[in-house]
Amino acid sequence: MKSNLEPKIVAFCCNWCSYAGADAAGTSRLQMKPYFRIIRAMCSSRIDPEMILDTFKKGAWGVLVAGCHPGDCHYVTGNYRTQNRILLLKNLLEELGIAPQRVRLEWISANEGGKFQKVVNEFIDEMAELGPLNLSTERKVKEAS
Amino acid sequence: MKIGVYVCHCGGNISEVVDIKKVTSFAEKQGDVAIVRDNAHMCSDVGRNLVLEDIKEHNLDRIVVAACSPQFHGKTFMDIVEKAGLSPYVFEMANIREQCSWPHFDEPDLATRKARDLVNVSIAKVKLDESLERKTMPIGKRVLVIGAGIAGIQAALDLGDAGFEVHLVEKEPTIGGKMAQLSRTFPTEDCAACILSPKMADVPSNPNITLYTNSQVEKISGFLGNFEVTIHKKPTYVNENCVACGICEEKCPVKVPNEFEQGLTKRRAIYVPFEFAVPYRYLIDEDICIYLKDGKCGNCQKVCPHDAVDFTQKPEKIEIKVDTIIVATGYDIFDATEKKVYGFGTNKNVITSLEMERMIVHEAEGRATREIGKRIAFIQCVGSRDEQIGNEYCSRICCMYATKLSQLLKRGDPKKDVYVFYTDLRAFGKGFEEYYKRAQRTGVKFVRGRVAEVNEDSKTGKVILKVEDTLARQIIESEFDLVVLSVGMTPGAGTKQAADVLRMTRSPGGFLQEAHPKFKPVDTLNDGVFICGCAQGPKDIPDTVAQASAAAARAIRLMNKGVYAVEPITAVVDEDLCSGCATCVSVCPYDAVKTELKDDKRVAKVNEILCQGCGSCSAACPSGASQQHWFMNNQLRAMVGAALGEEEE
Numbered sequence: 027m028k029s030n031l032e033p034k035i036v037a038f039c040c041n042w043c044s045y046a047g048a049d050a051a052g053t054s055r056l057q058m059k060p061y062f063r064i065i066r067a068m069c070s071s072r073i074d075p076e077m078i079l080d081t082f083k084k085g086a087w088g089v090l091v092a093g094c095h096p097g098d099c100h101y102v103t104g105n106y107r108t109q110n111r112i113l114l115l116k117n118l119l120e121e122l123g124i125a126p127q128r129v130r131l132e133w134i135s136a137n138e139g140g141k142f143q144k145v146v147n148e149f150i151d152e153m154a155e156l157g158p159l160n161l162s163t164e165r166k167v168k169e170a171s
Numbered sequence: 172m173k174i175g176v177y178v179c180h181c182g183g184n185i186s187e188v189v190d191i192k193k194v195t196s197f198a199e200k201q202g203d204v205a206i207v208r209d210n211a212h213m214c215s216d217v218g219r220n221l222v223l224e225d226i227k228e229h230n231l232d233r234i235v236v237a238a239c240s241p242q243f244h245g246k247t248f249m250d251i252v253e254k255a256g257l258s259p260y261v262f263e264m265a266n267i268r269e270q271c272s273w274p275h276f277d278e279p280d281l282a283t284r285k286a287r288d289l290v291n292v293s294i295a296k297v298k299l300d301e302s303l304e305r306k307t308m309p310i311g312k313r314v315l316v317i318g319a320g321i322a323g324i325q326a327a328l329d330l331g332d333a334g335f336e337v338h339l340v341e342k343e344p345t346i347g348g349k350m351a352q353l354s355r356t357f358p359t360e361d362c363a364a365c366i367l368s369p370k371m372a373d374v375p376s377n378p379n380i381t382l383y384t385n386s387q388v389e390k391i392s393g394f395l396g397n398f399e400v401t402i403h404k405k406p407t408y409v410n411e412n413c414v415a416c417g418i419c420e421e422k423c424p425v426k427v428p429n430e431f432e433q434g435l436t437k438r439r440a441i442y443v444p445f446e447f448a449v450p451y452r453y454l455i456d457e458d459i460c461i462y463l464k465d466g467k468c469g470n471c472q473k474v475c476p477h478d479a480v481d482f483t484q485k486p487e488k489i490e491i492k493v494d495t496i497i498v499a500t501g502y503d504i505f506d507a508t509e510k511k512v513y514g515f516g517t518n519k520n521v522i523t524s525l526e527m528e529r530m531i532v533h534e535a536e537g538r539a540t541r542e543i544g545k546r547i548a549f550i551q552c553v554g555s556r557d558e559q560i561g562n563e564y565c566s567r568i569c570c571m572y573a574t575k576l577s578q579l580l581k582r583g584d585p586k587k588d589v590y591v592f593y594t595d596l597r598a599f600g601k602g603f604e605e606y607y608k609r610a611q612r613t614g615v616k617f618v619r620g621r622v623a624e625v626n627e628d629s630k631t632g633k634v635i636l637k638v639e640d641t642l643a644r645q646i647i648e649s650e651f652d653l654v655v656l657s658v659g660m661t662p663g664a665g666t667k668q669a670a671d672v673l674r675m676t677r678s679p680g681g682f683l684q685e686a687h688p689k690f691k692p693v694d695t696l697n698d699g700v701f702i703c704g705c706a707q708g709p710k711d712i713p714d715t716v717a718q719a720s721a722a723a724a725r726a727i728r729l730m731n732k733g734v735y736a737v738e739p740i741t742a743v744v745d746e747d748l749c750s751g752c753a754t755c756v757s758v759c760p761y762d763a764v765k766t767e768l769k770d771d772k773r774v775a776k777v778n779e780i781l782c783q784g785c786g787s788c789s790a791a792c793p794s795g796a797s798q799q800h801w802f803m804n805n806q807l808r809a810m811v812g813a814a815l816g817e818e819e820e
């Protein structure tokens with residue numbers, strides 16, 4: 027871990043699949059690192075890139091967006107929109123010199139408690155490695171690499 | 172503004188990990204928070220009344236409950252808030268059980284901090300909640316039931332009897348499903364056909380049921396109270412004049428294995444599925460009929476005295492509208508050829524349990540189709556509890572049907588040697604354990620052990636099994652005349668198709684997922700769509716029938732009042748900000764947004780009935796004009812801020 031600070035992760039989860047998947051992880055007592063906070067929306071497609079940027083501005087190290095598997099969105103096509111938007115956002119982050127892996131998109135269904143656990147723990151580790159988002163250092167890292 | 176915050180201990184589920192005191196004293200310090208309380212069980216009567224009384228007595232106008240998942244008790248508390256005279260939407264739930272005490276029980280300090288943050292998130296949001304009102308919508312009394320096995324039949328009859336308009340769709344040419352193929356049912360040994368056929372006959376005589384056989388649901392759009400269904404009906408090439416006299420069948424030159432009889436007998440290209448089929452009418456198998464293939468033959472049409480054969484029939488598309496849907500698409504038996512070691516398909520003396528069912532029926536009727544032999548072995552858990560082939564689940568019926576078949580065999584000839592090789596013997600249902608004991612007393616040998624090898628004696632054709640008896644700790648090598656594979660259940664092709672058409676979630680084994688395993692076992696996450704029988708998971712006939720009646724009752728519950736409540740969490744457009752760009756129109760999956768001219772300005776307008784509240788348009792709106800009630804931009808941002816420990820402004 028690059029700093030002693032604790033990672034701050036915000037996870038936007040859709041109500042129908044991923045939020046239920048997170049609940050399933052909890053119900054099965056799957057242990058996760060307690061550094062993420064879930065925000066529920068009805069569909070992953072409610073979350074727009076600007077909101078994610080704002081989340082970074084407010085201090086998040088990483089943002090997870092989780093929705094239903096392709097074809098399973100409760101609102102038919104919502105998650106395809108999400109996918110496109112996240113792709114665009116990742117390009118934008120590159121441009122801004124922010125590591126694009128700070129935004130992660132995952133499809134997690136209501137019964138995939140195990141997957142939720144794995145994704146969250148992995149993402150937290152990865153963000154701990156990157157450290158807090160600091161535009162100036164982030165750019166330097168990028169240039170150096 | 173006066174906020175009440177209630178923290179639940181959940182009988183220790185939360186309080187054993189989270190330091191409740193720290194959470195309540197944190198909440199007390201937040202602005203606008205008037206009352207903070209904690210309780211052992213917020214969802215109990217005492218807990219609910221606490222909220223109710225406080226709202227009345229202290230004029231609270233916002234409520235936060237920190238407890239379990241809102242998917243579990245969200246509605247409970249919204250109803251209480253509404254009962255107290257407030258909008259049910261000035262309420263937030265902080266999930267400090269599933270998402271705090273349970274997944275973080277290893278780290279109570281951090282869990283407590285997270286609980287505080289989650290309460291903070293809810294407070295931040297509740298402050299910005301609007302007083303939305305639940306709307307009611309009219310709903311009719313029309314139900315689509317997909318699948319007409321015993322589950323679909325039971326649901327359809329219950330609904331029909333209750334006066335609801337039922338559309339029952341079955342992909343096979345007859346109703347009855349798998350139960351129609353069984354010999355007898357465990358543990359009572361009733362004849363399956365005898366108890367099923369009267370129910371089947373009740374379907375066409377029920378004035379409220381419209382039956383579509385040889386039909387499949389091709390497309391479903393819309394939502395609760397307004398489903399639009401397209402049914403594809405395949406032609407049978409035989410019209411209603413048919414009286415099933417059978418003259419045509421005698422003249423048909425094509426013979427194929429009879430699927431209902433598991434290939435033990437043959438049928439013609441024109442045939443009746445079985446003797447108590449409903450509708451009881453001939454049909455032509457278009458895949459093998461010579462006339463349909465190359466215009467030759469046509470014998471059946473020539474000899475039919477009733478002018479019933481009609482080669483001009485075409486597939487039909489039928490459009491109907493329904494208010495609710497019940498999915499009863501059942502199961503398929505596991506394809507035993509997938510389990511190569513047992514030699515099914517290559518060794519003719521290795522058969523499936525369903526073949527055995529049919530053989531016993533034939534034998535009982537004095538028209539045996541093949542020799543059963545003296546020594547018979549059952550191999551249990553074929554296609555169930557087998558991670559190698561990817562089916563982890565127990566099929567729940569095989570232990571008992573093998574026991575039943577062993578009894579029927581013994582009854583026919585007590586001198587038969589019957590062995591059942593099992594992994595575990597599960598006799599969990601009412602009367603099952605007694606039945607199993609009885610079977611043991613009749614001399615059936617139940618041996619715990621997985622079968623390692625199945626070989627064929629090339630001279631005699633007998634099957635040699637090598638089994639490790641794990642109780643006696645010895646290897647058994649023995650010869651049998653017939654080996655019966657107790658095949659498990661797999662989600663049927665019909666179940667997969669229904670899941671696709673309705674975009675339903677499936678559980679790990681591939682069966683359809685219920686909304687809640689304990690309290691909503693026949694509901695799904697799709698409003699107005701219910702499931703029952705083996706489409707939901709393996710089960711026996713009594714459980715299937717119970718679920719079917721439950722699904723019917725749940726559907727009636729929604730439709731009976733004639734109106735149902737809809738959530739007002741639809742999209743809303745700020746016309747001043749709207750530039751009329753119509754981006755929202757293009758992303759809406761429901762055609763719920765249109766642009767219209769207002770004071771010479773093009774603006775977007777949301778149809779609140781069509782809008783299902785996904786919020787996709789709000790995310791797409793470039794000018795921030797489109798928003799979603801209860802998930803407004805400022806609310807989401809405030810939640811993010813609180814989640815990240817941002818101080819209040």
Ligand code: FES
Nearest residue numbers: 040069093094099
């Ligand atoms: S509802 Fe889960 S992604 Fe749309």
